[in-house]
Amino acid sequence: MGSQANQLKSILSQFDTISTITAAGKVKPPPYIHRLRLQSRLTLWSFLFLFILLLFLFLSPPYCPPLKTHSDSPINSGSGPTIFGSGWEKRVRASAKPGTNSGFSVLVTGAAGFVGSQVSLALKRRGDGVVGLDNYNAYYSVGLKRARKGLLERSGVFIVEGDLNDVVLLRKLFDSVAFTHIMHLAAQAGVRYAMLNPKSYISSNVGGFVSLLEVAKEADPQPIIVWASSSSVYGLNSKVPFSEKDRTDQPASLYAATKKAGEGIAHVYNHIHGLSITGLRFFTVYGPWGRPDMAYYFFTKDILKGKEIKIFEGESHGTVARDFTYIDDVVKGCLAAVDTAEKSTGSGGRKRGAAQYRIYNLGNTSPVPVGKLVSILEKLLKVKAKKKLLPLPRNGDVPFTHANISLSQKELGYKPTTDLETGLKKFVKWYMGYHGGKKKSVAL
Numbered sequence: 001m002g003s004q005a006n007q008l009k010s011i012l013s014q015f016d017t018i019s020t021i022t023a024a025g026k027v028k029p030p031p032y033i034h035r036l037r038l039q040s041r042l043t044l045w046s047f048l049f050l051f052i053l054l055l056f057l058f059l060s061p062p063y064c065p066p067l068k069t070h071s072d073s074p075i076n077s078g079s080g081p082t083i084f085g086s087g088w089e090k091r092v093r094a095s096a097k098p099g100t101n102s103g104f105s106v107l108v109t110g111a112a113g114f115v116g117s118q119v120s121l122a123l124k125r126r127g128d129g130v131v132g133l134d135n136y137n138a139y140y141s142v143g144l145k146r147a148r149k150g151l152l153e154r155s156g157v158f159i160v161e162g163d164l165n166d167v168v169l170l171r172k173l174f175d176s177v178a179f180t181h182i183m184h185l186a187a188q189a190g191v192r193y194a195m196l197n198p199k200s201y202i203s204s205n206v207g208g209f210v211s212l213l214e215v216a217k218e219a220d221p222q223p224i225i226v227w228a229s230s231s232s233v234y235g236l237n238s239k240v241p242f243s244e245k246d247r248t249d250q251p252a253s254l255y256a257a258t259k260k261a262g263e264g265i266a267h268v269y270n271h272i273h274g275l276s277i278t279g280l281r282f283f284t285v286y287g288p289w290g291r292p293d294m295a296y297y298f299f300t301k302d303i304l305k306g307k308e309i310k311i312f313e314g315e316s317h318g319t320v321a322r323d324f325t326y327i328d329d330v331v332k333g334c335l336a337a338v339d340t341a342e343k344s345t346g347s348g349g350r351k352r353g354a355a356q357y358r359i360y361n362l363g364n365t366s367p368v369p370v371g372k373l374v375s376i377l378e379k380l381l382k383v384k385a386k387k388k389l390l391p392l393p394r395n396g397d398v399p400f401t402h403a404n405i406s407l408s409q410k411e412l413g414y415k416p417t418t419d420l421e422t423g424l425k426k427f428v429k430w431y432m433g434y435h436g437g438k439k440k441s442v443a444l
């Protein structure tokens, strides 16, 4: 046994001088063999851990962001889905309740926007029930949008804070109220901004519109839809004044293209699902509570500040003109569209007969050059503007707009009554009150 142990010892010593043989003849591996074993065990466990981790990653469902919370009351249970509390539903129902027996229940999208807020107030004033929807995006001053919200709330109109693309919220609204109409005025507006943020136009004006129509088509009863298209759909059309029958296949901006797409989408939902749809092509709407991204508004701000303003010119110093339309005239046109619309014919997504599909121009029929707009502002503000004339940039602007309103006059009884000077006077008065005129710093 002893000689065997000695033999083994001498064999092993050829390989590893550190190996030891115990007295009992057992080979005791060197310390580095322990380390090797430990390392291989660790590697094995690491592989196993990595494998389990990868398996978990592959098998777990894709990340879904938590449903948005709808402030203004639904109860949010933390990061999970929104729970619409009974308080929220009560507010929605109370706001939607018409004040008169013959009143409608109207969902106004973009209710904290310029046209949306004024249409909501007008509907409420005459006895319709109104629920607003707005996402308060930061395209322009959220403070102004909140101020408009304040106006609406004081008149008893509740604005739900949420996005058009939030289908859960839209369905919940229709589960809570049998809206007779949707006045769809939410949109990504502005012609020139489309150069900076093209996707926002697709998301609001195409995606958001489709979300709304999807929910509307399923509703029972289906609501009547009245929505804001735009004079910009006439694009590079050179035949004036622009008539609803004129070509609209040459948009000059992505904004115009999304509004034109909206008209096509509206036609599809009318044709397949029986939704009654009226599109209104607004022509450069202006007035009190207006949009700070529009020229008349920021010209006023800049003239008061003594800042230079840029006035665009057409080819060979030609004038650039707009058929500026006063807000109250447009509001009357919107209400007339609501009142003359026929009911939708479908239910539960199924069409039961041909439904009404209409498009109208809501313009002023008297285009005014931008230079003239500036001179009216100079007169009203009693300040000389620092003007810089520039060629019309290639950023989506068209050289002129001019509405033919014979169709809206005939079928809606639409008749604009406010000329640009009268309208701007009202705007400037409001502006001075809201922004504090020259004395306070102008915060937009």
Ligand SMILES: O=C(O)[C@H]1O[C@H](OP(=O)(O)OP(=O)(O)OC[C@H]2O[C@@H](n3ccc(=O)[nH]c3=O)[C@H](O)[C@@H]2O)[C@H](O)[C@@H](O)[C@@H]1O
Residues within 6 Å of the ligand: 189, 190, 191, 229, 230, 231, 232, 233, 282, 283, 284, 285, 293, 294, 295, 296, 309, 310, 311, 312, 320, 321, 322, 370, 397, 398, 399
């Ligand atoms: O009617 C419409 O469909 C469109 O009217 C406006 O678009 P726009 O007419 O371009 O209104 P502004 O941005 O206020 O521009 C008015 C005029 O001032 C001109 N302008 C604008 C900015 C500027 O710095 N200088 C200047 O001369 C424009 O070229 C345009 O002729 C709205 O912004 C759009 O959302 C709306 O859909």
